[in-house]
Each structure stands twice: as structure tokens, then as C-alpha cells.
Amino acid sequence: MDKAQLFKAITEKKSFLCIGLDTDIKRIPSHLLSEEDPIFAFNKEIIDATSDLCVAYKPNTAFYESMGAKGWESLQKTLEYIPKEIFTIADAKRGDIGNTSTLYARAFFEEMKFDAVTVAPYMGSDSVKPFLGYDDKWVILLALTSNQGNIDFQLLETKSGNRVFEEVLLKSKEWADTNTLMYVVGATNAAYIVRIRQLVPEHFLLVPGVGAQGGDLKAISKEGMNDQCGLLVNASRSIIYASKEKDFAERARDEAAKIQGEMSQLLDEYLP
Amino acid sequence: MDKAQLFKAITEKKSFLCIGLDTDIKRIPSHLLSEEDPIFAFNKEIIDATSDLCVAYKPNTAFYESMGAKGWESLQKTLEYIPKEIFTIADAKRGDIGNTSTLYARAFFEEMKFDAVTVAPYMGSDSVKPFLGYDDKWVILLALTSNQGNIDFQLLETKSGNRVFEEVLLKSKEWADTNTLMYVVGATNAAYIVRIRQLVPEHFLLVPGVGAQGGDLKAISKEGMNDQCGLLVNASRSIIYASKEKDFAERARDEAAKIQGEMSQLLDEYLP
DSSP, X not given: OOHHHHHHHHHHHTOOEEEEOOOOTTTSOGGGGGSSSHHHHHHHHHHHHHTXXXXXXXXXXXXXXXXXXXXXXXXXXXXXXXXXXXXXXXXXXXXXXXXXXXXXXXXXXXXXOOSEEEEOOTTOHHHHGGGGOSTTOEEEEEEEOSXXXXXXXXXXXXXXXXXXXXXXXXXXXXXXXXXXXXXXXXXXXXXXXXXXXXXXXXXXXXXXXXSTTOBOHHXXXXXXXXXXXXXXXXXXXXHHTSOSSTTHHHHHHHHHHHHHHHHHHHHHHHOO | OOHHHHHHHHHHHTOXXXXXXXXXXXXXXXXXXXXXXXXXXXXXXXXXXXXXXXXXXXXXXXXXXXXXHHHHHHHHHHHHHSOTTSEEEEEEEEOOOHHHHHHHHIIIIIISOOSEEEEOOTTOHHHHGGGGXXXXXXXXXXXXXXXXXXXXXXXXXXXXXXXXXXXXXXXXXXXXXXXTEEEEEOGGGGGGHHHHHHHOSXXXXXXXXXXXXXXXXXXXXXXHOBTTBOEEEEEOHHHHTSOSXXXXXXXXXXXXXXXXXXXXXXXXXXXX
């Protein structure tokens, strides 16, 4: 899926919502625990209830790995169940020496057929480039994350006057075009989005941190939207755990619909 | 396993060798491909042939993930097969928001029972701390890696005059003691080891990049050894792929023995 196709999906659905499938066995409704694969059973109902309201799903691999080999199977089944026209992101935050990143790319793009994978920049260009060698596949590079710890290294000022996350943007945008590379930009740092748009005006940004983490959708849209929307805004826990009862999928749909309704208005207001 | 126990193993075996189990289905001897689990069959023979020569094994998770759920099973079986007195490192380079890092910690320390996991520092303190909440378990934080891309961000000079990897050392050493935290320091940057020992004199360093990546064992030992050795030096491909024939385990043993012999001399020479 390229940038134009993603933008088409956004305008058709009037939504730039990404739903995080951070499915924790300890938090799903108890009636699902008797299912053969409770994690997949939960995801299946969430997908059925929300797939017309979002343009992307983003399973975070930690939740599946914490279940061992069985979790990896639940992830594979979930990915196969997601309708083909919806963008899929492995939130894996991988990154290793080139030889090894090649294997991670093989895992997420060839074995599992995700459209995109999140990658950590610390190890530099040769750790990221193996993920960039696929047609129609995306790297979503961590730039400025939504957690408090972003202050420790991402916000350090370098001798050139740029902060470390700005150096990540400036260097990495030379490694690929805007049909292959996006950035993770935390919504809890809306004040930085103006600066980020100066540095990468054309790139899509994946914005986590709206919802449970407290980011502001309107501010993000006002400062971050470009002429192809250029935003995927993620919500996870506020949607998928809206209820712990049998009505969890219905309530998840209500939450997703609320956000999609806001997004529809924001697209009307801010899309150039 | 704490620092004293690790040092005891090093002095008993006269070795600070860590063997990287970076087992790639495309590189193992062809006669193993008819086994039910070729990856585990390969690892089992390597472990049998080398476990008296090394103090640690380090499977890189990328190689197992690239095989899907089956690969995850091979990893679990490998870990269970490693003798209990040998230190085990999941080379996973994980790191995510706190909520999610907690699940990675659960995966590697509780589900799989590794002694240590490598963690990427980019997301800062709250992404690392969930891994630090276990007795007798270790975080091995990326500081200065062995690949060319280390120049992109790790070696950037900050306004304070420190490079980014030095900031990683200075900040993170406040998060835990030297029985819980080690650092990854690439052997291809031996020149930096003097500086690193100024900043973290007491910590163990995991040094990849000796062997296939070309690091210098003698220089590393001279500059990096402290009074509890303080070094785990990793070799992967040069040992496990020493031969592609039926004698692969025997040849792996020869390679490991060669390095262990050098290490025995270096311990005599440089251990204070």
C-alpha cells in the first residue's frame, strides 16, 4: 500500500484512526478464556466491530510474545483475519546490525506479511535499511515517543543545536522516500509537531498516545495534517478495553465511532 | 546469577566467552534439514560441543522470529537445553513504553526464563525500568554498538560535550546496580573502551563484534578488564558456522577452544 492508497482509504472512511491490538490475556473478558485461542477470539470480535471505522490495525508484538509460541500463532491468525484493504503495522520497535535486521524484516514482511513495522533508530542507518528494501512495505521509525522517558535521550540537544530526535528525522529522511518511511511522533508532545512538520512536511506520522495516554487529537490535527492527511492516530486501550463484559466489542465500536466522528470533522476543518 | 557467580564461572572455566546462537535455517548443514526441528537439533549439538568452553549463550531472537511460531518453540527448547549454570542472554534489543516493556520482561524472564535481555535505550528510563524489577535478572543496555551505523546517533556530540552513548551510560547507571545492569559495547570500537571504563568501571560489558565482525580480543581485554573480569566477549558466526558439513559441531568446538585458550592467557595477563 503506498501513500496515495492510504490517503484514499482515509478520505473514503473519513478516518485516520489506527486501532492498537494490544491484547493482554489478563485484561480480556473472562467468558473468552474458555475459547481455544482467547487472544484471537478477542481480536476477531474487535476487528468485526471496528473495521469500517479505522484505516489501520497495530498489534504490539510484546503482548503476543509474552504468551510464547502460542502468542505468535494468535498474532499470525489475527493478521490473516484483518481485511486486506486495511493497513497493518507490527509495533515491534526492532533494530539490530544489518545481518540481523534483514531477518527481522523477513519475519514481519515475508513470514507475517505486515504492511509496516516500527523500528528503533539507535543503531543507525545500516540497522534500518534492511527494512527499506521492500516494495509497498513501510518502516515507521521512532522519532519522538509519547512516554516520559523521551526526555532522557530523544530531547538531548546536540552540538549542532538540533535535538537527538531532530537528528533522527534529518538523517533518516535521506534513506528512503515518503512512500516507504513514516515516523512515530508522540501525541503528548503536540508542541513539537510544528517543528517536526518543518523537517518532514510530506511524511506520514504515526501518532500514539491519544486516549489512555492523554494526547489531544484536535491539536495534533491542526498542527500535523498535510495535504494527504499525513497522520495515523492510534488508540489502543481506550477502545479495546472499553468494557470487560460480554458487550466489549459493541463498546469498542462506540469508542472507535466517537473518535472517527471527531476525525471526520477534523478532516473537514484542517485538510488543505 | 549475580556478578560474583558470573566471575566464579569465568575463573573456573578460564573463559569469558559468550557464544551467539544466531541459527539461520539457510546456513545450517543440510543433513539436519530432515530433523523434526532442525534449528534445535543444530543448537543442541553446538551446546554439547562447547558448553565447557563458554560462560554464556546468546540467541538473537531475530533468527527465531523469522521462523514464526515454530521458531519460537525452537528457542524455548534451546533455552531449556542449556545447562543451568550457564548464563543465558536473549539478544532482543527490546524497549517500549513502560506498560509494554513490562510484557517484554514477562516474556523473556518469566515465560522463557532467560538470565538477561538486551534492551535499546532510545525511549529512556521508563522503557528500561520494567526489565530491572527482577532479582537475579539482568538488563544489557545498548551503549555503543559494533556496526557502522553507530556514527549516526550514538556518536553525536551533545551540548554538554558528551556523546550520546556517554549520556546513555551516565544516566542509566543511576537506574540500577552492577548486579542488574550491563552494557553492550562493540569490539570494533576498542579505542572507546578506555573512556567507557572511566564512566562505568564496575559494570560488566557484553562485547560483540569479535570474530566475523573483526574486533580485537587482546585490545579489548587490556583496556576493558576489571577486577571481576567485567567482560563477556561474544562470537557467533565464526564459531557456529565454522563448517557446513557433518563435522560442524567438532569444528565449532575447535574455534571456541581457540578463543578460550586466548582468553585463559588474557585473564592471566590482565586480571588485576
